[in-house]
Amino acid sequence: MATTTTPTTSAATSSAPAPAAPGVDVARAVRVGAIGSVALAFVAAIGMLQTFDNRVVFVPFLSLGDVIFFAVPLVTGYLAGVVPPGPMGGTPRVSAARALLGAAIAGVVVAALPAVLIATLRSDLDLRRTFPNLSPGLAQILTLGQEGAAGYLALLAVCVGLALVGGALLLTEERMRRAVVRGVEIVLVLALIELIARQFLGNLGLGALHQRLYVTNSGLRWLPAVVLFVLFTAVSYVLAGRRASARERMLRTGPERQRRSLIVTLVLAAALLVMPMLVGSIVNELFVNVGLFMLMALGLNIIVGYSGLLDLGHVTFFAVGAYGMAVLTSPASPGFAPELGWWLALPIIVAMAAAAGIFVGTPVIRLRGDYLAIVTLGFAAILERLFISDWLRPYFGGAQGIRRIPGVSVGATTVSGTDPRAMLYLTIGFVLVAVYVSWRLQGSRIGRAWAALREDETTAQAMGVDTTKAKLMAFVAGAMISSFAGALFAAKVGSVFPNSFELLVSIVILVIVIVGGMGHIPGVLLGAVVLIGILGGPRLPGLLQEFQDYKMLIYGTLLVYMMLMKPEGLLPSVRRTRELHQEEFLQDAWFDKKGHFTDDPDATGAEVAVTEASAPPIAGDAADGTEPR
Amino acid sequence: MTATDPPRTQAPSLFTRARRRLTWVDSFLWVIRVGAVLLIAWGLIGSIQRFTAGLGPTGSQWRDLLVAAIAFGAMYGLIAIGYSMVYGVLGFINFAHGEVFMSGAFIGYFAATALSNGGLWQSNPIIAMLLTLLVSMATSTFMAVLVERVAYRRLRSSPRLIPLITSIGVSFFLQYSFLGLFGATVRTYPTLPPFMTGNIDILGVPVQRSQLLVIVVAAVAMSGLWQFVTRTKTGRAMRAVAEDKEIAALMGINVDRTIVTTFAVGGAMAGIAGMLYGQLYGVSFFMGFLPGIKAFTAAVLGGIGVIPGAMAGGVLLGLFEGVGPLLILGGLGIASPSQLRDAVAFSALVLVLIFRPSGLFGEAVGAEDRA
Known part of the structure; x- marks a missing residue:
């Protein structure tokens, strides 16, 4: 499950002349096993196994907790035998002895820490004051309900058995x-x-x-x-x-790709139109939340994905949208209550969000990217404090927020949170608008300026790109799209409270953009569906309530994992992938030219030349003064 | 642009275009600068008027606020060192540093509780506290080095935003791991022995002993660090790596090991801050987040990469956020200004970046920083 698909590994398919298969790597097996052991003990100690034990995924015997429990030795057993790719990029074939013996060793090692955990749980030590999630039920799960020594044997059998399955998987063909x-x-x-x-x-x-x-x-x-x-x-x-090889797909551009994405888009559009009719209100509400996060993520995508500016306070624009809508439309707004209609207030809010974008962006526009990150975070924190403060209570209602926000009038009806289906259609409409705007912006003059800015600011400036304007435009565009989400949120919930706009929301939006694929609209949409749909936002429940306590942990882990393993995201944009794996692309092209390790026989010299020439430089390596490789 | 008379229209148009572009952002920044100065001056005058009229906090209350602010600032300074050093060497904000601080405070709490249960905390408080301090330092050092090894090392040569985003992920991972492992309750250190509570007179000023302890420990740690960085070979290697990694490597410095040392030293300082903070305010999984960001602000304030600057920046930020709300916002007539403490601290960050992005003690921002 944890196989990584960098172009380097995918380039080394079966046709590569395999170097001699190395023997059993005991040190690696033990090391991988130890990591697995720590991971298993960790998920057990934070109570994940027990919480997820309540959700049975395969009736009658396998719960989600079991799935997580079993996945650890399985993946460990697989990884124990993997031969790390050498400097030449080839992955040699793995011998049966290496895979299975390595897996068995790793399996035994995996069982070690959980066994210690079982022993502690069975002893008289009172650990619950320190570790509130360690309870006797945990031992039951880890031992599969066996008592006494049989429990340890059961644990060992599960770990070794599944590790062997993982090792056996390594021996099968990659396909x-x-x-x-x-x-x-x-x-x-x-x-x-x-x-x-x-x-x-x-x-x-x-x-x-x-x-x-x-x-x-x-x-x-x-x-x-x-x-x-x-x-x-x-x-x-x-x-x-x-299917074509991964690398081939990444290099494929032009009409064929466009035709395909058109078909996919049409199918998805049809599904979007029909789907809200076929599910109940809970699921519709869930999808409304997904849609709101999609809007915010699309906004952030312009800032982070297109322009390469890290905005850690994106919730600011959401808050401006929601509070703006609340003040302008609600009769209960404590200070200034013009009681406008939703549609009338919308352009005002969008303009306010644009102004906020300029205000947040300007102070650090000439400074380095990381200052921007921390200042945006600072602005979000300031705004949160201001909304909750007694000082501005006469205008924003303090901690009580603003209530009685009317819905959106569409024709004769009013759409509000009480009718999730109508709300969902409205949200889908706005998401479509945002997608269209993002898509058109990407290829426009300013979009290309953003790409240049992201890849190398100094060069972009030298080429005549007005970087100040481009940066501010990114903030303005991102803020405007996200303010839609705020406006819809206010109408949906009917009230706004300061704690809906906490800093964690910004981080979650960032995770969506990064997991989905920076700078790639379908990726961002998919990220929102998967993460918000299943796990939920900081205060919004997802499909699986069990994740409630572990959401932020999972988001953090995902962020680290994606950055280390797949910085281009799950559905990567072609261009971003090239930027992030430029070195590997060049290496592959070099190998192809030399005639070594040619992975696909069709790779002609011309294609290689294209790869090499079109691979853009990675964002400001030389200019930033980071260490050249 | 009209094409009637190219030589006459083009040259001025380029010039005015460049000027307009500059003045647009510049004038906005100047408006903010002038506005901020006026606002602060207005608040100060208001406060002085209120003080002379006998309103607001009294003189002794101001004095207590000041001392508490310095103690707070000393802790920020200790945390800020980690940010500053890592930024100096690797050039990215290690967001997870706040969690390094939190972990030290947390495990220090367990050590202190164990010592308290064993009786050493009561019978021999100084040794017990030193042991706790060592545990905190060791935990934070371990955590900082572990994070570097697992997450940052393989990102050395990736684009700059990648390690920054990774560190955000690490930060949340650590926070919520601690939540999962130890629960959400706020835990308090065992009470200080009687001779460390109450006030002590220094030059006629009564100072809370626990706060004095914080200030003294921070000062000792700082001077120790300063000796380490300036006098030892490792310290020199650290400064060399911060200056230029490549040339340092050519001079025979083990860059990898030096980077690990940098993380370790920053972690140890955060551990000291963690123990001090923990015994004053208790520990919880969330305690590292805001102090972390504020310590980063302190590092920027003092000039990032400059070690004494980090300490000075910490104290300044502590003063600004401790006294600022009452002094400036109170003077402006804002109700319950203390609620806006964090907002004031973050405003300080924005103001520093507008007024002097290189910080108080930093060198002028070079071309590379502007990129």
């Missing part, structure tokens, strides 16, 4: 491996979206199908799960044969 991972992912997602599936199938008149596949308020039944897994694995195995 098969990917197919299996894809199959597991799809089945897991299907199991987790039981609520959506129930409403969806129920409204389609397929309630019986739901009954066959799922158990209500739980997960998939095990037999359909196995069948679906086999089905999806087979399908992705077959499809993988027809």
Whole structure:
């Protein structure tokens, strides 16, 4: 599951002349196993296993807690045998002995810390005052309910057994491996979206199908799960044969790509139109939240993704939108209450957000990027304090906020939070507008100025780009798009409180943009669906309530993981990927030219030349004074 | 641009364009600068008037505020050193440094509680507190080095924003790991022994002993650090690496090890601050976030990369946020100004960057910083 797909590794497919397979790497197995052991003990000690044990994903025997528990030795066993890519970029084939023996060693090591944990839990030590999440129930999970020494054996058997499965996976062909991972992912997602599936199938008149596949308020039944897994694995195995290599896909641009994305867009649009009809109000509300975060993430995407400016206080613009709407429309606004209509107030709010963007951006416009990050964070903190303060209570209501915000009048009806379906359509409308604006901006003159700015500010300036204007324009555009989210939020909830605009929201938006793919609209949208839909925002519940306490932990982990392993995001933009992996691209091109390790026979010299010439420089390496490589 | 008379229209148009572009941002900044000065002056005058009229805090209350602010500032200064040193060497804001501080305070709390249960805290408080301090320092040092090893080391050569975003992730990971492991309750250190509570007279000024302790420990730690950086070989290596990594490597300095040392020293200072902060205000998983950002502000205020600047910046920021709300906002007639303490601290950051981005003791911002 944790396989990384950098172009370097994908370049080394089977056709590469494999160097001699190295023997069992005991040191690596122990090291990987130790990391796995710490990870398992950690998720156990923070109470994740127990909390997630309540959600059964594969009825009757596998809970989400078990899935997490089992995933650790599985991944560890897989990683124990992996040969790290050498300087020449090739991954040698792994011998069966290396994979299985390494996996077994790693499995034993993984079991070590959890075993210690079980022993402590069974002893008389009172640890709960220090570690509130350590309870006897945890030992039950780790030992699979066995008592005495059998418990330790059960733990060991699970760890070693699953590690061996992971090791065996390493021996299979890469295409098969990917197919299996894809199959597991799809089945897991299907199991987790039981609520959506129930409403969806129920409204389609397929309630019986739901009954066959799922158990209500739980997960998939095990037999359909196995069948679906086999089905999806087979399908992705077959499809993988027809798909171009990752690198080829990344290099592919032009009409073909556009045609494809058009088809995908049309299908998605049709789904968007029909979907709100087929699900209930809880799910619709969930999607409204997703839509609001999409708007904010699209706004941040212009600032971070297009222009490469790190804005850590993006919630400011959301807050300006929401408070602006509240003051302008609510009759209960304590100070100034013009009681405008929603649509009339909207342009005023957007203008206010644009002004806020200029105000936040200007002080640091000539300073280095990290100052910008901290100042935006500072502004968000100042704004939060001001909204909550007694000083401005006569205008913004202090901690009580502003209530009685009317809904959005559309034709004869008024859309508000009481009708999530209508709200969802409205939100989708605004998201579409934001997507269109983002898309058009990206290719426009200012969009290209942003790209130049992101890649190398000094060069951009030398080429005649007005960097001050470009930076401020990015802030203005991002702020305007995000203020839509604030305006919709005010109408949806009907009231605004200062604590809806805490700093964590900014961080969550940043995670969405980064996980999805900086500078790539579909990526950002996907990021919002996955993260907000499943985990939820800082104060908004997602589909899985169990994640409530672990959201921010997961967001933080995701941020680190993505930065270390896949900085271009899950759905990367072609250009961003090239920037971030420029070195690898050049290396691949060099290898191709030399005739070593040619991964695809079609790679002609001309293509190589294109790669080399079109790979843009990584953002200001020389100019920033960072160490050249 | 009209094309009727190119030589006459083009030259001035380029010139005016350049001028307009400059003056636009510049004039905005000047408006803010003048506005800020006027606002502060207005607030000060208001406060003085209120004071002479017998309104607002009394003289002794102001004095207490001042001492508390200095103690707070000393802690900010200790944390700021970590930011400043890492920024000097690697050129990015280590957001997770606030959590390094938090971890030291947290584990220090457990050590102190254990010592208190064992009786040493009561029978021999000085040794117990020193032990606690050592535990805090060790924890924070370990944490800082661990974070460097796991997260930052392999990002040395990536674009600048990448390690910054990573450090934000690390920060949240650590915060919520501590929440998950130890729960959300605010825990308080065992009470200080009687001879450390109450007031002591220094030059006729009564000072709370616990605050005096903070100031003294911070001063000792600072001077120790200064000796280390200026007198030892490792310290010289650190300064050399901060100056120019490549040339330092050519001169035979082990850059990797020096960077680790930098993180370790910054972590140790944060650990000291953590223990001091913890025994005054208690520990919780969230305690590192705001002090962390404020300490960064202090580092910028003093001139980032300059070690004495970090300390001075810390004290200044402590004063600004401790006294500023009452002195300036109170003078402006704003209700309950103490609520705006954090807002004042962050305004200080914005103002520093507008007035003097290189900080008080930093060199003028070079071309590379403007990039």
